[in-house]
Amino acid sequence: MSECAAPIPLASVVDYWLGEHPEAGELEEHLMACATCSATVERLAAIAGGVRKLVSRGRLPLVLTPTLLARLEEDGVRIRHHRVDPGGRTACTVGPEDDLVSVCLTGSFRPGERVDVMIADAPAVSRRLEDVPVDRERGQIILVEPGSTIRPLPAHMVTIVVRGVGDEGERTIGEYTLEHRPWADGPD
Amino acid sequence: MAEPEDHELARRIAAAPGDKEAEVEIVRRFTPRIRLYGLRHLRDEQAALDLVQEVLMTTLVALRDGRVKDPDRLPSFVLGTCRLTVTNQRRTEYRRIRLLAEFGHTLGEASCDPGRHAALDDDRLAQCMERLSARERAVVVLTFYAERTAEEIARELGTSRGNVRVVRHRALARLHECLEAP
Numbered sequence: 451m452s453e454c455a456a457p458i459p460l461a462s463v464v465d466y467w468l469g470e471h472p473e474a475g476e477l478e479e480h481l482m483a484c485a486t487c488s489a490t491v492e493r494l495a496a497i498a499g500g501v502r503k504l505v506s507r508g509r510l511p512l513v514l515t516p517t518l519l520a521r522l523e524e525d526g527v528r529i530r531h532h533r534v535d536p537g538g539r540t541a542c543t544v545g546p547e548d549d550l551v552s553v554c555l556t557g558s559f560r561p562g563e564r565v566d567v568m569i570a571d572a573p574a575v576s577r578r579l580e581d582v583p584v585d586r587e588r589g590q591i592i593l594v595e596p597g598s599t600i601r602p603l604p605a606h607m608v609t610i611v612v613r614g615v616g617d618e619g620e621r622t623i624g625e626y627t628l629e630h631r632p633w634a635d636g637p638d
Numbered sequence: 639m640a641e642p643e644d645h646e647l648a649r650r651i652a653a654a655p656g657d658k659e660a661e662v663e664i665v666r667r668f669t670p671r672i673r674l675y676g677l678r679h680l681r682d683e684q685a686a687l688d689l690v691q692e693v694l695m696t697t698l699v700a701l702r703d704g705r706v707k708d709p710d711r712l713p714s715f716v717l718g719t720c721r722l723t724v725t726n727q728r729r730t731e732y733r734r735i736r737l738l739a740e741f742g743h744t745l746g747e748a749s750c751d752p753g754r755h756a757a758l759d760d761d762r763l764a765q766c767m768e769r770l771s772a773r774e775r776a777v778v779v780l781t782f783y784a785e786r787t788a789e790e791i792a793r794e795l796g797t798s799r800g801n802v803r804v805v806r807h808r809a810l811a812r813l814h815e816c817l818e819a820p
Contacts, residue, residue, distance in 0.1 A: 518784055
């Protein structure tokens with residue numbers, strides 16, 4: 451079999467797979483004749499299927515939109531919800547059956563401002579999530595963690611700082627405290 | 639020794655309809671490609687596998703009967719058959735059973751798992767997903783889990799369609815690279 455002389459760029463393969471390629475018919479002619487390029491599509495299809503599986507099993511930490519959160523629940527993913535306002539604190543836990551734990555951080559977000567989230571699991575090292583998706587209309591960020599990640603953790607405090615980054619520099623949008631307790635200590 | 643081209647296999651089958659080796663090779667080569675066509679258009683694994691069976695049987699019959707006029711364009715013939723089959727909802731179960739009886743052995747002999755290249759290790763994919771930024775991950779999930787278009791994702795994230803496409807392409811390129819890494 452001949453090697454592919456003109457492999458289809460990944461970007462075009464993605465557009466084709468998602469039904470957004472303007473010349474899908476021509477691409478299909480090439481794909482049906484080309485083992486190299488069809489293998490690229492096959493890998494993309496596998497990623498698509500794998501992502502669906504991981505999400506539906508609550509395996510990924512995510513920053514979500516409210517509609518996606520609602521969709522997950524419609525699909526039967528079990529989610530324990532928490533909500534914190536700026537300067538506030540909340541007790542949180544994860545039940546034995548929970549697939550995901552969500553924390554909704556409210557705040558006042560400016561248009562065009564990049565939003566970063568810094569999470570400190572004392573005494574562990576903190577991490578910074580840059581440019582997270584924000585629901586500006588409702589004024590909230592939704593963080594989601596797999597239940598399986600949180601379940602083994604002992605009681606501890608988590609501090610979250612949300613920062614806005616714009617032309618005028620950085621500002622703190624809110625600080626939030628989560629008091630985690632294992633389920634065995636009793637539900638919140 | 640170099641593997642024969644598709645058209646060489648097609649000619650062998652037309653010349654000697656009992657050429658099992660050529661038929662098995664055609665099945666091996668086209669099974670994954672037809673499955674992908676099916677997944678792309680039907681979005682259902684079982685329906686895609688049914689399409690594979692239908693299209694391969696039609697193709698083999700046509701090759702045996704010498705009805706593929708231009709063997710150099712065998713992939714086009716297969717693609718046309720895919721399109722026709724997906725569009726045509728008038729397939730009868732009787733015909734499927736009859737053809738299965740005739741070609742079931744050949745399809746089995748190729749022992750081609752259509753998804754053999756597709757198996758991804760869940761843990762590896764999860765690790766690679768976690769290496770993406772929060773925004774990239776959200777776009778990938780909205781794309782493949784929620785099956786949103788770039789336009790819809792843009793509205794949901796309060797950004798432009800162009801920006802979503804850039805983030806999506808970058809994320810998928812990074813995923814490919816991460817999954818290919820040793």
